[in-house]
Amino acid sequence: MKNSLCGLLLLLGCLGTQAVQAQSANRQAVDKIIAKVDNYIALKSELELAYLDIQSRGQFGSVSKCEVLRNLVQNKLMLAKAEIDSITVTDAEVSRELDRRMQYMVAQLGGEEEIERYYNKPISQFKAELRGRMREQLIVARMEDHITENVSVTPAEVRRFFNTIPADSLPYFSTEVTVGHIVKLPVVSKEQKDKVRQQLSDMRQRILSGEVTFQALAKEYSEDPGSAANGGELGFWKRGELAPQFEATALRLKPGEISQPVETEFGFHMIQLIERRGNTYNSRHILMKPSSSETDIQEAERYLDSLRTVIRSGKISFAKAAKEYSEDKVTQSSGGYFVDGSGSQRISVEDIDPSLYFVIDTMKVGNITKPIPYRTTDGKSAVRIVYYQSKISPHEANLKDDYQKIQAAALNEKKGRIVARWFEDAVKEVFIDIDPDYEFCNITN
CATH class of the missing domain: 3.10.50.40 (Chitinase A; domain 3)
Incomplete structure (x- = not known):
C-alpha cells in the first residue's frame, strides 16, 4: 500500500519536487562509499540527498533509508547490467534531457543566474556535473524499459489501484x-556557416603556430558550457555516445592532432584528440554556433x-x-x-x-x-x-478527470514490482558489497 501511495504521489506530481532544497541541506555531509556494485559505487552523500529529496516531496507515509539505499543499489546494478548487455544512450539524448531539466530548473528558480547563486558555481560547471547524472539516469530508465517492455495495466487494475488510496490521501490538483x-x-545561411568555419580555421592556425594553446581558445570562445571552463576537454567517451560526425573525426586523429572544422547538429567543432584507451577516447573541442x-x-x-x-x-x-x-x-x-x-x-x-x-x-x-x-x-x-x-x-484527483495520470501511476507501481523481482535474481550475478554500517538493511537478502 505504501508503495502504491508513494508511486501515485510522485508520478502525479501533485506535491512538487524540491531536490534543490535537499541538496542545499546536504552540502556539509561527509562522504564515503557505502556500497559497491561491480565498478559502480554508491556514496553516503547520494543516500542522504535521495532521502532528503523524498522528505522534501512531502510524500504520504514514511520511506526508510534502507528502502532508499536499496533503490540506489538497484540503480547501480542496472548500470552494471546495462554495460554487460550493451545498453547505451547517445550524446544527443543526454543533451535533450539536460535541456529539459535545465528548462524546468530555470522556471523554478527564475533564471540561470539564480541557479549559479543557489549552487555557488558557474552554470557551465553545474551543467557538466549534471550531464553525468543525466546519462546514468537515462541508462537506468532504458534498462527499466527493457525489463518491463511487455507490462501493461487494464482499466480494472487502474480502478483497483485508485480504490486502495484512502480518501483523505488523494492529491489535490491546482x-x-x-x-x-x-x-x-x-x-542558417551558407554565408553564416562559412564565417564560423573560417573563424575556427584561423584559430587552428594560431594554435599550430604556437601563438596560443587550444585550451586558452576553448575557454574564451567555445560555446559548449559543459567543457569550455575545462579548456574544451570532454573526458572519456565510448563509441556511439557522441555525435557520429564528431566521433568519426576524433577517431581519425592521432593524439595531439587538431582537426579541420566539422559540422554536427550542435554547430561547428574543432577537435583535438587527447588519448585513446581501447574502445574509449578523450578529446577536447571548441564549439561555435552560426547565428541566424x-x-x-x-x-x-x-x-x-x-x-x-x-x-x-x-x-x-x-x-x-x-x-x-x-x-x-x-x-x-x-x-x-x-x-x-x-x-x-x-x-x-x-x-x-x-x-x-x-x-x-x-x-x-x-x-x-x-x-x-x-x-x-x-x-x-x-x-x-x-x-x-x-x-x-483545481480539483481533487478522480478517475473521470485524471484517468491518464492514475493509469500511469498504476503502471509504474506494477513495473516497480517486476523490477524488484528482477533485482532479487540479478544480485546473484553481480558483485555487491555493502558497508557494514548498512548490513542491517539486508539489501541483497
Missing part, C-alpha cells in the same frame, strides 16, 4: 492546462504563419503538424504538447515556464498565437506558435 507549441529554427540573420528569422516566421493558417482551417491537426514540422525534439513526439513527469499532457500552471505562462495568460482557450520569438534551451534563436488547447480548474 489549475491545469494543456498547451503545445511548434518551433521553427531559422535556416534577420532575414533567416523572417523566413521562419512566414513558414509558421502559413502552417498556422492550415491548422486553423482544419486541414491538419495541431498534433500531426507538430510531429511532422516542429523542430523542438523535446515536445515533437508528444504532438507538440508539454507533458508532466507521468507523461500527461495536462500540466499544472505552477510548473509552466514563466515565458510560456505569460503567453497563455493573454490567450483564450482554443487559440493559436501568431509566430512569436523564442529562444531554445541551448540558446538558439527560433520562432514558435503556441496552442492553448484546454484548462481544468
Whole structure:
C-alpha cells in the first residue's frame, strides 16, 4: 500500500519536487562509499540527498533509508547490467534531457543566474556535473524499459489501484492546462556557416603556430558550457555516445592532432584528440554556433504563419503538424504538447515556464498565437506558435478527470514490482558489497 501511495504521489506530481532544497541541506555531509556494485559505487552523500529529496516531496507515509539505499543499489546494478548487455544512450539524448531539466530548473528558480547563486558555481560547471547524472539516469530508465517492455495495466487494475488510496490521501490538483507549441529554427545561411568555419580555421592556425594553446581558445570562445571552463576537454567517451560526425573525426586523429572544422547538429567543432584507451577516447573541442540573420528569422516566421493558417482551417491537426514540422525534439513526439513527469499532457500552471505562462495568460482557450520569438534551451534563436488547447480548474484527483495520470501511476507501481523481482535474481550475478554500517538493511537478502 505504501508503495502504491508513494508511486501515485510522485508520478502525479501533485506535491512538487524540491531536490534543490535537499541538496542545499546536504552540502556539509561527509562522504564515503557505502556500497559497491561491480565498478559502480554508491556514496553516503547520494543516500542522504535521495532521502532528503523524498522528505522534501512531502510524500504520504514514511520511506526508510534502507528502502532508499536499496533503490540506489538497484540503480547501480542496472548500470552494471546495462554495460554487460550493451545498453547505451547517445550524446544527443543526454543533451535533450539536460535541456529539459535545465528548462524546468530555470522556471523554478527564475533564471540561470539564480541557479549559479543557489549552487555557488558557474552554470557551465553545474551543467557538466549534471550531464553525468543525466546519462546514468537515462541508462537506468532504458534498462527499466527493457525489463518491463511487455507490462501493461487494464482499466480494472487502474480502478483497483485508485480504490486502495484512502480518501483523505488523494492529491489535490491546482489549475491545469494543456498547451503545445511548434518551433521553427531559422535556416542558417551558407554565408553564416562559412564565417564560423573560417573563424575556427584561423584559430587552428594560431594554435599550430604556437601563438596560443587550444585550451586558452576553448575557454574564451567555445560555446559548449559543459567543457569550455575545462579548456574544451570532454573526458572519456565510448563509441556511439557522441555525435557520429564528431566521433568519426576524433577517431581519425592521432593524439595531439587538431582537426579541420566539422559540422554536427550542435554547430561547428574543432577537435583535438587527447588519448585513446581501447574502445574509449578523450578529446577536447571548441564549439561555435552560426547565428541566424534577420532575414533567416523572417523566413521562419512566414513558414509558421502559413502552417498556422492550415491548422486553423482544419486541414491538419495541431498534433500531426507538430510531429511532422516542429523542430523542438523535446515536445515533437508528444504532438507538440508539454507533458508532466507521468507523461500527461495536462500540466499544472505552477510548473509552466514563466515565458510560456505569460503567453497563455493573454490567450483564450482554443487559440493559436501568431509566430512569436523564442529562444531554445541551448540558446538558439527560433520562432514558435503556441496552442492553448484546454484548462481544468483545481480539483481533487478522480478517475473521470485524471484517468491518464492514475493509469500511469498504476503502471509504474506494477513495473516497480517486476523490477524488484528482477533485482532479487540479478544480485546473484553481480558483485555487491555493502558497508557494514548498512548490513542491517539486508539489501541483497
